[in-house]
Amino acid sequence: MITRFAPSPTGPLHLGHAFSALTAHDRARAAGGTFLLRIEDTDRERSKPEWEELIFEDLHWLGLDWPEPVLRQSDHLDDYHAVIDALAARGLVYPCSCSRADIRAALSAPQEGAPPVGPDGIVYPGTCRGRPMSSRQEGDALRLDIARAVAETGPLQFTETGPIHPGQHQADPEELVQGTGDVILARRVSGEVAYHLAVTLDDARQGVTEVTRGEDLFSATPVQRLLQELLRLPRPDYHHHRLIRDERGRRLAKRDDARALSLYRSEGVTPEEIRRMVGL
Template sequence: MITRFAPSPTGPLHLGHAFSALTAWQRAKDAGGTFLLRIEDLDADRCRAEWEALIFEDLDWLGLDWPRPVLRQSDHVGEYETAIAHLAERGLVYPCSCTRTDLRAALSAPQEGAPAVGPDGIVYPGTCRARPMSDRRDGDALRLNIGRAVAAAADLSFEETGPLHPGHHRIDRMALVTGTGDIVLGRRLTGIVAYHLAVVWDDARQGVTDVVRGEDLFTATPVQVLLQALFGLPTPRYHHHELIRDERGRRLAKRDDARGISTYREAGLSPADIVMKIGL
């Protein structure tokens, strides 16, 4: 068993991160496997070296261990772009120049009705879908033609071992098309690569057998399984756990510094106190 914890260094880790990291670490340890730390630092505008250093400090303090050096996504942008180019050669990617303002205008038209919302937000209406890659311009996003992608994929299913959705899941192809839409895979000139593509590529590269993560990412699993099928990559088992929430039932976010692991550490709590606090 190989599990991983893959935070983005855009803020302090909070109790929800502690729950996820400890769950992944413990599952690997119990199986005599390996727990990996991966740094997902593709968002150059928000990622900071000081936040990355704090990630290491927090996880070390909690008692976790992992092989070093760790994989940093920013070191592999060229590989992700090559993967996108592979899909483009198969006619599965097209350039899109739509801005957020364009999308809001298109979706606010009276005849459109209420827009569908998927794991990446409002489902793209397909405005640029007919554009060929030869029409690509500077600044265009590169979108996956999900209708063609679903038609090109063979088996679309995955195993879930988490407490909320256990069992074998066969993905509804039509629901994937209508409920997810043509997701952005990357932006050519900025070096920005979408989470879905990078995480799929890295899980396969690192041999991850069990993806342990929060329930909020369960709806993202079908599109990631689709990408695995398109690239001929193995599909790991998934384990989506419950989220740690505040007193009002809201899931924790990095902006909630009051529940940061480092804040509790500085207040004198021990790692055992954190384990108790998150219910493990």
């Protein structure tokens, strides 16, 4: 059993991160398996060495350990782009020049109900779909043509071991097309590889057998299963756990500095007390 905790070094870890890391570490230890730490630092503008160092300090303080060296996504950018090129050669990728404002404008025409929202926000309406890669210009995003991709794959099944959605699941191809839309593989302005592709390739690269993460990412699983099938990658199990929320019911974010682990450390809180605070 191999699982992982994969934070981005863009701010301090908070109680929600502690719960996710401890959950993954505890599950790996109970199974006699391996807990991995991965640094997801493709956001080069917001990722900072000092935040990465703080991640190591916080996790060691919690009593966690992991094999070295740690995988950093920034070390594998060429690998990600090579995969995008291979998908493009199969006619599954197209360039997109739409900004967020363009997408909102395209969806502002009178229609029944609100626009569908998927794991990446408002579902892209397909404005640039059909553009050939030869028309790509500097600054274009690269999107996966979900409908074409679904046509190339078989059933998209996955096993959920978490307490919220336990059991066997099968992604609905129509829901992928209508409810997820053509997800971004590389971003428009920076050219950075986007989450879905990077995390899918990294889990395969590291031999992850169980993906441990928050329930807010459950809806991202079908598109990642689609990428696994397209690229002939192994299929891990998934363990989506509950989220740690504030007193108003909102999930914690890195802006919640008052719940930063480094602050608790400085105030003399113990790792055992952190475990109790998050319900472990």
